[in-house]
Every structure is written in C-alpha cells, then in structure tokens.
Amino acid sequence: EPEVTQTPSHQVTQMGQEVILRCVPISNHLYFYWYRQILGQKVEFLVSFYNNEISEKSEIFDDQFSVERPDGSNFTLKIRSTKLEDSAMYFCASSPGTQGNEQFFGPGTRLTVL
Amino acid sequence: QQQVKQSPQSLIVQKGGISIINCAYENTAFDYFPWYQQFPGKGPALLIAIRPDVSEKKEGRFTISFNKSAKQFSLHIMDSQPGDSATYFCAASGSGGSYIPTFGRGTSLIVHP
Numbered sequence: 001e002p003e004v005t006q007t008p009s010h011q012v013t014q015m016g017q018e019v020i021l022r023c024v025p026i027s028n029h030l031y032f033y034w035y036r037q038i039l040g041q042k043v044e045f046l047v048s049f050y051n052n053e054i055s056e057k058s059e060i061f062d063d064q065f066s067v068e069r070p071d072g073s074n075f076t077l078k079i080r081s082t083k084l085e086d087s088a089m090y091f092c093a094s095s096p097g098t099q100g101n102e103q104f105f106g107p108g109t110r111l112t113v114l
Numbered sequence: 115q116q117q118v119k120q121s122p123q124s125l126i127v128q129k130g131g132i133s134i135i136n137c138a139y140e141n142t143a144f145d146y147f148p149w150y151q152q153f154p155g156k157g158p159a160l161l162i163a164i165r166p167d168v169s170e171k172k173e174g175r176f177t178i179s180f181n182k183s184a185k186q187f188s189l190h191i192m193d194s195q196p197g198d199s200a201t202y203f204c205a206a207s208g209s210g211g212s213y214i215p216t217f218g219r220g221t222s223l224i225v226h227p
Contacts (some may be wrong), residue, residue: 004157033214042219043150043158043203056214091157102148103215105157 002026004106006092012112013082021077021109023092032075033093033103034067036060043091049075082113118206120218128226133191135221137204140185144206148215149178149189152201161202162189194225 005024013019025032034046047057049067064080075094079086089110093103119138127133137147145166150158164171164178164187171178177190191198201222205215 043217045214045216048214058214093157102160102163105150105159107155108157 004092004094004104006090006106006109008109009107010110010112012114015084015113016081019079019082019111021079021090021092021111023075023077023106024073025075025092025094026096026104027073029094029096029104031055031095032069033095034077035091035093035105036088037091037108038088046077046090079111082111084113087111087113118204118216118218120204120221122221123219124222124224126224126226127194129194129196131194131225133194133198133223133225134188135202135204135223136186136188137206137218138184138186139206139216141206141208141216142185144208144216146207146215147178147180147187148205148207149176150203150205150217152203152220158203191223194223196225196227199223199225 004026007022011019032049035043036046037043045058047061047067048055066078068076089108091108092106095103117140121136125133148163149161151161152158162173162176162178164180166182169180175192178187180187201220203220204218207213207215
C-alpha cells in the first residue's frame with residue numbers, strides 16, 4: 001500500500017540553525033501539507049501546497065518557514081532559524097484530489113532544538 | 115469559530131468494553147468529520163470518517179454517530195481490545211472557506227487486558 005515517507009525520523013539542531021525536513025508524498029496525490037504536533041498536544045496545521053504554490057497557511061507559518069517541491073517527488077519544509085519552541089513532531093500529509101479530505105500522514109520527523 | 119472540542123482527554127476501559135469519545139464543533143460549514151488513530155511515534159492514520167448526510171457510519175467495531183442539529187459527533191469502539199490503545203483525534207473540515215481539518219485535542223485511550 002502506498003504511503004507517505006519522511007526523513008529524517010529525528011533531527012537534533014542548535015537554536016538558530018536551519019533545518020530541512022523532507023517528505024515523499026504518495027505519488028498520485030495532488031495536495032500536500034505540513035503539520036506539527038508539540039508533545040502531548042493536538043495536531044496543528046502549518047501549510048498546504050497545490051500546483052507548486054502555497055494554497056493556505058496558518059499563523060504559525062511565519063517568515064522563518066518555507067516549503068518547496070524541488071522535484072516531482074519530494075516536498076520539503078525549511079525552518080530558517082530554529083527556536084526552542086520549534087521542537088515538535090512535524091508531519092507531512094498528502095491527499096489525492098480534494099483539499100483537506102482523506103489526508104494520509106507520514107510517520108513524522110521529531111525535531112529537537114537545543 | 116473553527117474550534118473542535120474533544121472529550122474526554124483520557125479514557126481507560128477494560129477489554130471487551132465500549133469506548134466512547136465525543137467531539138463538538140461550531141462551524142456549520144464543516145462537512146467532513148474524520149477520526150484519526152495515532153500510535154506512539156507514528157503519524158495519525160485515518161480510521162473512519164462521516165459526512166453530515168448520514169447520522170451513523172459503522173466499520174467493523176468502529177462507529178461514528180453524528181448529530182447535525184447539536185453539532186456533535188462521537189466515536190464508539192465496540193469490544194475494545196488492548197491493540198486499540200492509542201490516541202484518537204477527531205477533526206472537521208469543509209468547503210466553507212477552508213478545507214484544512216481542524217483537530218480536536220486528542221483522547222488517550224488505554225484498554226486493559
């Protein structure tokens with residue numbers, strides 16, 4: 001069964017450093033998303049991406065965040081200058097044809113900012 | 115208002131019992147209500163979902179009950195098993211401006227053998 005994959009599974013970085021989280025969505029899906037989940041809290045939407053551009057973003061997704069689809073398979077989230085409060089699980093998700101519905105999540109990247 | 119309120123925060127049931135998790139929403143434009151199951155260290159996985167044109171949907175031991183007038187929906191897990199122990203998130207999304215799901219805060223379910 002096709003699945004969303006994410007790398008790395010765990011990333012440790014120093015405050016102020018840039019990190020890139022990588023995702024490979026399911027191949028025939030058209031909508032891509034990033035979410036984050038701070039330990040013990042709910043899943044929070046960051047950004048959605050369709051047709052090579054951001055279609056929606058939350059208040060959390062400020063100027064330090066960016067997304068890119070550098071080739072036909074990868075979807076990346078870049079955090080330019082990490083802060084302690086960026087420590088969380090970051091989930092990539094994709095959905096086939098309709099925005100928001102039936103999203104398939106990857107296993108997540110645990111980001112730890114020291 | 116985009117909030118989805120979920121309760122209880124944690125739930126302990128005995129094997130074979132019924133687990134019930136409740137959610138309430140405010141935005142009447144929501145028209146898709148999925149439940150996600152999340153095991154430790156894993157991403158949320160879609161478990162079952164319902165649209166407001168039906169009041170109930172059943173898949174195996176999992177049932178969603180939906181009350182459109184009360185703006186509430188619930189997940190019932192019949193014959194709960196230890197393998198059901200996980201965190202369950204309700205969510206809501208719709209066509210009224212945003213397709214992005216709004217998640218509840220999650221319910222940690224423990225099923226004792």
